[in-house]
Amino acid sequence: MSEIRLKQSWELPSEPKPIVIIGCGGIVDDAHLPAYELAGFKVAGLFDVNPEKSRRLADKWGVGVFDSLDEAVANRDVVFDLALPPAVHTSVLPALPEGSTVLIQKPMGQDLEQASSIAQICRERKLTAAVNFQLRFAPMMLAVRDALDKDMLGELLDVEVHLNLLTPWHLFPFLIGASRVEISVHSIHYLDLIRSLLGNPSSVQARTMGHPATELAQTRTSANLVYTGDKRATMSINHNHSFGRKFQTAQIRFEGTKGCAVVKLGLLLNYPTGEPDEFWISSGDVDWQQVPLTGSWFPHAFIGTMSNLQRFASGEDQSLETSVEDAWHTMALVEAAFQSAAQPGTPVLDAPPQAQTFASF
Ligand SMILES: NC(=O)c1ccc[n+]([C@@H]2O[C@H](COP(=O)([O-])OP(=O)(O)OC[C@H]3O[C@@H](n4cnc5c(N)ncnc54)[C@H](O)[C@@H]3O)[C@@H](O)[C@H]2O)c1
Numbered sequence: 001m002s003e004i005r006l007k008q009s010w011e012l013p014s015e016p017k018p019i020v021i022i023g024c025g026g027i028v029d030d031a032h033l034p035a036y037e038l039a040g041f042k043v044a045g046l047f048d049v050n051p052e053k054s055r056r057l058a059d060k061w062g063v064g065v066f067d068s069l070d071e072a073v074a075n076r077d078v079v080f081d082l083a084l085p086p087a088v089h090t091s092v093l094p095a096l097p098e099g100s101t102v103l104i105q106k107p108m109g110q111d112l113e114q115a116s117s118i119a120q121i122c123r124e125r126k127l128t129a130a131v132n133f134q135l136r137f138a139p140m141m142l143a144v145r146d147a148l149d150k151d152m153l154g155e156l157l158d159v160e161v162h163l164n165l166l167t168p169w170h171l172f173p174f175l176i177g178a179s180r181v182e183i184s185v186h187s188i189h190y191l192d193l194i195r196s197l198l199g200n201p202s203s204v205q206a207r208t209m210g211h212p213a214t215e216l217a218q219t220r221t222s223a224n225l226v227y228t229g230d231k232r233a234t235m236s237i238n239h240n241h242s243f244g245r246k247f248q249t250a251q252i253r254f255e256g257t258k259g260c261a262v263v264k265l266g267l268l269l270n271y272p273t274g275e276p277d278e279f280w281i282s283s284g285d286v287d288w289q290q291v292p293l294t295g296s297w298f299p300h301a302f303i304g305t306m307s308n309l310q311r312f313a314s315g316e317d318q319s320l321e322t323s324v325e326d327a328w329h330t331m332a333l334v335e336a337a338f339q340s341a342a343q344p345g346t347p348v349l350d351a352p353p354q355a356q357t358f359a360s361f
Pocket of ligand 1: 022024025026028047084085086092105106107132134172174185
């Protein structure tokens with residue numbers, strides 16, 4: 001059986017610019033800084049409103065630290081990397097120099113209204129701005145995209161996201177008390193990924209809810225993205241499966257007219273340490289093969305978002321995959337999902353119509 005080779009990484013910028021990171025929380029330590037070290041990107045320095053946090057990361061990663069936002073934004077010929085709580089982006093973006101290049105952590109604000117404000121600020125300040133929807137750039141997802149480009153799957157008809165696991169939500173204390181949780185901070189990755197492959201759905205049907213074991217507003221979601229024609233995308237997400245590893249799953253199936261790819265999102269099984277991601281493909285007459293992956297969602301995908309942004313800013317890439325304009329549509333889908341979840345579904349009759357009896361069925 002011949003070995004299947006698929007593209008799994010985004011090309012690096014030929015002349016990477018130094019990066020100024022604003023916000024020094026968990027995700028910067030777990031993914032941004034490891035990714036930039038792997039890629040050989042220089043970090044010009046870190047800033048956090050809590051100086052203990054920026055100093056701790058600066059010491060750990062051997063990079064510089066800025067004492068104020070003014071000092072951080074005084075840097076020129078750099079790329080700004082914002083990793084702030086979602087509601088804070090609208091207050092930091094206006095401080096960046098006009099015409100800057102900036103990567104904004106997902107989600108793009110807390111809701112669609114904030115996403116629209118972020119897009120407006122970026123337009124007014126002439127920022128070259130992308131949102132860090134990095135799942136699209138994970139090695140396994142770039143492999144899916146390459147399999148589609150090589151026509152190994154044919155026309156993509158069916159995407160199914162199936163998660164049944166236990167998520168350590170205590171790592172995200174800022175979510176306590178938030179009215180929007182699961183879709184806004186987690187399933188948003190899948191909504192963005194599905195949009196990048198199938199385009200924008202015309203509508204969505206969704207339910208999202210909590211669980212007695214958690215005080216968070218929602219930790220379970222089911223959603224059905226509606227497309228015209230034969231396309232279908234569906235998600236079943238349960239972050240509360242506390243019955244051991246045996247039936248825990250984190251899988252996405254991409255099924256086309258000629259083949260099927262299945263990925264395992266290993267990171268989510270035992271987050272943030274994770275297990276290795278996996279990629280499997282069956283195409284035409286060729287039986288299932290596992291394609292070895294050359295990296296994982298964390299941190300490798302974070303090299304991709306930063307590379308695409310820098311390459312777009314320098315003219316090396318023609319499109320900015322997760323531009324704020326594109327990301328706005330993911331936020332619109334999130335908004336629609338929450339609206340759908342607040343609507344009643346189609347009522348189910350709980351008794352036969354009056355003229356009939358059960359005996360007549
Ligand atoms: N896969 C992913 O893409 C992924 C995963 C986790 C978190 N995130 C996102 O990354 C962002 C940060 O998440 P986190 O887990 O690191 O949170 P965190 O709470 O650990 O860190 C946020 C940091 O921002 C700092 N901060 C707040 N306001 C600031 C300001 N005005 N200026 C400078 N610093 C400020 C805080 O002091 C804190 O250190 C969130 O938007 C979250 O949704 C993305």
